[in-house]
Amino acid sequence: MTSVFYTTFYGSTRQYAEALAARLGTVARELPATLEATGGPVVVLSPVHGPSHPGVRFIKSLPAIDRPLALVTVGMTLVDVARHDDAPGTFLGDRAGQVTRFYLPGRLNYSELTTAHRWTMKALVGALRLKRERTENEQALVDSYGQDIDRVDLTLLDPVVQWAQRA
Structure with a gap:
């Protein structure tokens, strides 16, 4: 079963996490201090604020794990720009190759x-x-x-759901 974890500042990341978990038949939980070494795929949803990316910090803190791992970044950068630039990939450094990355538009009120x-x-x-x-x-x-801008679009979770179901 897929594990869905999130952290949020203003709520749009939690909204995505809860919708994703419902679609996968699981429960979204806040980022834990550590991660169990065994189990199914893991999806981490996290906002990004400039260079601050709690999801990246969490993933980089993990020892090597033998589970499929995805990072879903939620932010206000235009989607095409964010996907092209792939800042989370840069932030992840040598861990980037082990993490499937997605970007979703958020909300800024x-x-x-x-x-x-x-x-x-x-x-x-x-x-x-x-x-x-x-x-x-x-x-x-x-x-x-x-x-106040709300760009949250739950239909954009489809590729994440597909990844989790294949992983």
């Missing part, structure tokens, strides 16, 4: 941000506004600044 996160976003968007030329992803961030 400015109305729910912590003070620290709100100031971080203000500084980031302020810096982006000073750039003469912005990437499509940077422009999307500037255009959506201050707005």
Whole structure:
């Protein structure tokens, strides 16, 4: 049976994890301190905030395991850009070859941000506004600044479900 683990900041990763677990006939659980060495496939869902990726930290902390392992990153980067850039693969370093990676769009509700996160976003968007030329992803961030945005799409879990069922 597939194990589904998650960590979340604002709830969209938990929403994906619970929907994935329901589709796989299991229960989504928060990331544990450690992982049992035996069992079925493991799916770790985690948000990414700049260079902070709790799912990557968790996977890198694991001893070598003989189980299929997938990392589902949830974030606000445009999906095509995130999949092309594959930042989690870079963050995973030499573990990247052992981990199947997926990227899903999340939710960013400015109305729910912590003070620290709100100031971080203000500084980031302020810096982006000073750039003469912005990437499509940077422009999307500037255009959506201050707005509650929900890009969660549960149908995008289909490839993750298929992976888990084949693993």
